[in-house]
Amino acid sequence: MHIHLADIMNREGETLQLQTELEWKSFPVQSDSFSILAKTPLVLSVVNTGDKVLELKGAGRVTVAIPCDRCLEEVAVEIPLDIFRRVDMKLSKEERIRNLDESSYITGTDLDVDQFVYDEVLMQWPVKVLCSKTCKGICSRCGQNLNHGDCGCEKESLDPRMAAVRDIFSKFKEV
Numbered sequence: 001m002h003i004h005l006a007d008i009m010n011r012e013g014e015t016l017q018l019q020t021e022l023e024w025k026s027f028p029v030q031s032d033s034f035s036i037l038a039k040t041p042l043v044l045s046v047v048n049t050g051d052k053v054l055e056l057k058g059a060g061r062v063t064v065a066i067p068c069d070r071c072l073e074e075v076a077v078e079i080p081l082d083i084f085r086r087v088d089m090k091l092s093k094e095e096r097i098r099n100l101d102e103s104s105y106i107t108g109t110d111l112d113v114d115q116f117v118y119d120e121v122l123m124q125w126p127v128k129v130l131c132s133k134t135c136k137g138i139c140s141r142c143g144q145n146l147n148h149g150d151c152g153c154e155k156e157s158l159d160p161r162m163a164a165v166r167d168i169f170s171k172f173k174e175v
């Protein structure tokens, strides 16, 4: 969705307000793609504060399916959007990018709403995702999700002395 800012740019002190749907079905991050489970319309306001400076505000919410760090099952993670940016339209795109290192969402006088929100979702992206605080993760041997029950694999001993004893026993068994 692109919004033309040319009109509001010529009307100092005025506010443009609208609601728009985000277009994504999934959210790409690097080489991964995450399903979007739910999203609210984005409530966007653009204020011309004078001197060709625009204040952009966006509010909404997206819910993304992100795998649990331990067991890899998808978790519905709600990402609130509460965006505020001040953009000096007197500057060229190159100058803005140099000053703010993120204004790729404006080309000429067009606001690319999805790109505007994309940057914010990335900033709000959770560092760690767990399906629950007590998630048991997956078995390192067979890969079973241990939240669904014990797989019966022998537990790895972390004590090297115990491992040595076990080796001796298995040698005896072979004889």
Ligand SMILES: [Zn+2]
Residues within 6 Å of the ligand: 068, 069, 070, 071, 072, 073, 130, 131, 132, 135, 136, 137
């Ligand atoms: Zn988990």
Ligand SMILES: [Zn+2]
Residues within 6 Å of the ligand: 139, 140, 141, 142, 143, 144, 151, 152, 153
């Ligand atoms: Zn196992």
